[in-house]
Amino acid sequence: MDLKYTPEEESFRAEVRAFLEAELPGDIRGRMRLGRRITKADLTRWQKILHGRGWGAVMWPTRFGGAGWNVVQQHIFEEERADIGAPPQNAFSLRMLAPVLMNFANAAQQEYFLPRIITGEDWWCQGYSEPGSGSDLASLRTSALRQGDHYVVNGQKTWNTLGQYADWMFCLVRTGSEGRPQQGISFLLIDMKSPGIRIKPITMLDGEHEINEIWFDDVRVPVQNLVGEENKGWTYAKFLLTHERTNNAGIGNCKRALKKLKEIASRQTANGRPLLEDSRFRDRVVQVELELMALEITNLRVLSATADESRTLGPEVSVLKIKGSEIQQTIAELQMQALGPDALPYLREALEMDWVADPQFAGHYAPYAPPLTGHYFNMRKTTIYAGSTEIQKNIISQMILGL
């Protein structure tokens, strides 16, 4: 047992840090640090910079153009990435779709799509949930009927994240109605420029446009865009969800957010002293820090065990997903709470990069303050998306505990 990083790992960390310090554009770093809006152009620019260094996909094996890093290296990278305030990469492309393509797609699909992901050329979004199919995903009804060398897709997806930016969607469709609902599902890759796709924004509770409803009206998809076998999509979908949930642990983001919380609580005041000196508040900060310390080690244990045993991730990722999402929510809540009455104003314009507080009233709104309440509201999604906490607990009780 040893929880210390080796000298090699420490020098690897220094190398990562030096790269990030040198190459992360200052404007993106500034936006991230202040919690302001990040655009698709920012994310694509950053992806191209990472790709230029050979780090466009550090979690992919080298034979697909990845960096082939082990789990500890990936963890270090993620920690440093979040700490410096570099944006996260598109998880839908890199962490969710890509493993499915590597494991289940044919060579032509791998050769076409994977390089376009790593260069930042294609932006992928997810077509899973439907209005009647959330937790019960397998009941989905969007249909794909085979007509010659095309599928004709009809139906509706919802809660689609950032589809307004997407070039492509990986989509679960119903190709069969025989047997259990899980048996008639297929995994299709759909060009978002196809005629018949209509996308409508959904405004979230923080006032931001992050998710969409998407309708398919006789959308023609070439059969070569089917991944794996027809009616076997549920297997691939579940495989993908397992990867999605690992990513949800978000240790690096949580550590960065905790650090930010402490900074905020040091700058806010209560009774004429820094808020962090108030033991009632500080204990709340410390409580979530303990949770995060435990999760960091649990996360590494899970990832190391799967790597050592050369097996794919299993239901234990539900533990990571539940804890990671709860920690993110708690930190966001404490960041908001640290503001006290200053959490009330809704300064929407303050999410823009060039916003500065009115000099007449300067000194009141710290630059970090305006986004925090909306962020707390927004983070309520984390225990709902990618399989709600309730679904994760069902998985733990059934798949691990055998209840």
Place this chain on the structure above:
Amino acid sequence: MDFNYSDEQTTLRETLQRFIDREYDFERRRELAQSTLGFSAEGWARFAEFGLLSLPYPEEFGGFGGNAVDVMLVMELIGRGLLLEPFLSTVVMCGGLIRDAGSAPVKRTLLPRIGTGEIKLALACYEATGRYDLSQVSCTAAPDSGGGWRLTGQKTVVLDAPSADYFLVSARGGLGVSGVGANGTAANAAGANAARDPRGISVFLVGREAQGVSLLAYPTQSGGRAADLRLDDVRLGPDALIGAAGEGLAIVERAVDSGAAALCAEAVGIIAALNEATLNYLKTRKQFGVPIGKFQALQHRMADMFIAAEQARSMAILAAVYADSEDAAERRRSVSAAKAYIGQAARLVGQQSVQLHGAMGVVDDVIVSHYFKRLTMIELTLGDTDFHLGRFSSALMG
């Protein structure tokens, strides 16, 4: 013991509820929240007709002679309907402050005009870096010729300020030429500790149009309006002082306590509405072939939310009954107990209502998220849970 409403109270409830049902649905509320004013001017006029705006004032000042329990039942409906009108600021806190601390002429001048809806007021009692500490007052009142004052300073997140005709402002000074802080520079000279001295604070009535008053107005996270208030050498007459000079902290604290008790009632209304919406969703939303309310894990969650609602209601009653108490210690204890307790109940019910609604809980066009946001803001207004826990536990130590 009597937990029943009087006939008058029942009638008042029915009148207000009918108004909300007919004229204040969710869509209308959303339009109002996005309008320039941020609430319904017609609604405010209707409140005056109903007698709501004069509810808690003595009859000799045109009031209905109501008490904090009457305010509670109004606030509960305001919560349920997510109403945006500045009842809390104008009627409960500022009107209440004038009722409790104002001279007879001030009451005769202002309370009837509040009652008819002619004027609205906002309480400017918090400052930057003061968090919820009402004794942190850097704003100064220097004596002016003719017995008046000159106010200088800044107040932050003044609720309902953009629509207010007058502000009630806490400032250091007001004791006259020989009094504490009378030169208006005590706070600046002695730094932060002097700014938190509970002595030497007075309350002033400041007109919106007075020379030197400027506002930085903004919407709040729950659809209301607020502003930062800047006072640059604002000249006030002798009659601008409300209540005894130097007694401002106790005066403001009492007004804020009545406001906190009212917020407790508003939260109880929202909690009840969220529980109804969530229960309905559990019965109608089907997954895996059954209504999701058939799953025991969700049943127990809903039961916890039901318990929290009942307990919160009890605490709101406690706060209302003692909000008017002349015994300041009893009032503080009860209001802080209720606000701390209800802050936690509101968090549980707010977060779990969102969770049980799934993604429907985090979108703007479903009312659940608006209830959740309002509950969250209530918890952070007029002292958050930690502030009131601290105030309650400090009182325990004497």
